[in-house]
Amino acid sequence: MKICIYGAGAIGGWIGVGLAQAGQRLNVVARGATLDALQRDGLSLMRGDVRTRVPVNAVADPEALGVQDLVVIAVKAPALAGVAERIGPLIGPDTIVLVAMNGVPWWFLEGGFGGEITGHRLAAVDPEGAIAKAIPSRNVIGCVVHASCSLDGPGVVRHHFGNGLIVGEPSGQATPRVQKLVELLKSTGIDTTLSPQIQKDVWFKLWGNMTVNPISALTGATTDLIMGDDYVRGFISAVMLEAKEIGRRIGIEITQSPEDRHAVTMKLGAFKTSMLQDVEAGRSVELDALVTVVRELGELTGVATPFTDALLGLARLRTRQLGLY
């Protein structure tokens, strides 16, 4: 199989090492220090002090690889437009593009999903439609990542906790290709589940991080402190209830209450969200994929979102001030 990781950071590297260990030859599109490190040292995964190192064929230019059977995209959302500009040579009619990213993706309303707004292009995540054009939705298989990884350095991934992937066709169908993909991912040792409607899993994960992440970026606080403040926790619940109603209107029933979900987030303890880590490292934030898009879906479905708007306004002001949005 021809497999390419586009975005060999924490998550792309974690999946990539698994695939290589399962016997797959791995292509990687990378740049800068990551490209240099991968060409020199291969790709490494650290679990505690144990290092697993695999060789990879790392290139700067997708043209050098040609059409792949599987492309795993695992970049931060603000980098996706740049990937879309260059990914063309990797994608043929039968290429599977597995999108291992947080937030609402550009293909969210594809595959007949979304009720009355099915097929609508989400301007918050694909303003000009360039991503959908470059990565046709028929090639896409959606993915939710339930794992925590970071980078010790370029090409060196550290796995912290969690070992799960949920994957599914935007249409929800258990096609032969998605079943084959599940088997491939299982062969890497990652607990992989086939979802009957991956958009529901995407939304459910988002329900947890669309609030805590921007609030952590605003305040610099860890999740325990955020959840420990009654007023902040109440505000988070109010935003979540707006998202819950939007979900209901596009066919996603969330049976949990915000408090049920807070109990899960509290278990993380003094955790720095990925957005707080991005702010501290001076990286662009995934605000549009996590929050702006929810506001857009609110408008499209006729749900008023005053609390989401307040969150978005404050978070974008702060991150603009920092030059990260």
Ligand SMILES: NC(=O)C1=CN([C@@H]2O[C@H](COP(=O)(O)OP(=O)(O)OC[C@H]3O[C@@H](n4cnc5c(N)ncnc54)[C@H](OP(=O)(O)O)[C@@H]3O)[C@@H](O)[C@H]2O)C=CC1
């Ligand atoms: N890390 C985690 O624990 C989790 C992350 N996620 C989600 O997974 C996604 C990926 O996150 P994560 O792996 O943490 O991000 P990282 O920043 O660790 O990795 C992204 C990688 O993509 C590379 N990249 C970006 N743009 C390009 C480009 N144009 N060409 C080549 N390489 C490129 C970056 O390279 P460079 O350094 O050169 O910019 C970097 O190596 C995000 O949506 C995140 O929210 C979800 C669950 C958990």
Ligand SMILES: CC(C)(CO)C(=O)C(=O)O
């Ligand atoms: C905070 C957490 C773990 C869940 O809300 C998360 O998804 C993130 O850090 O991006």
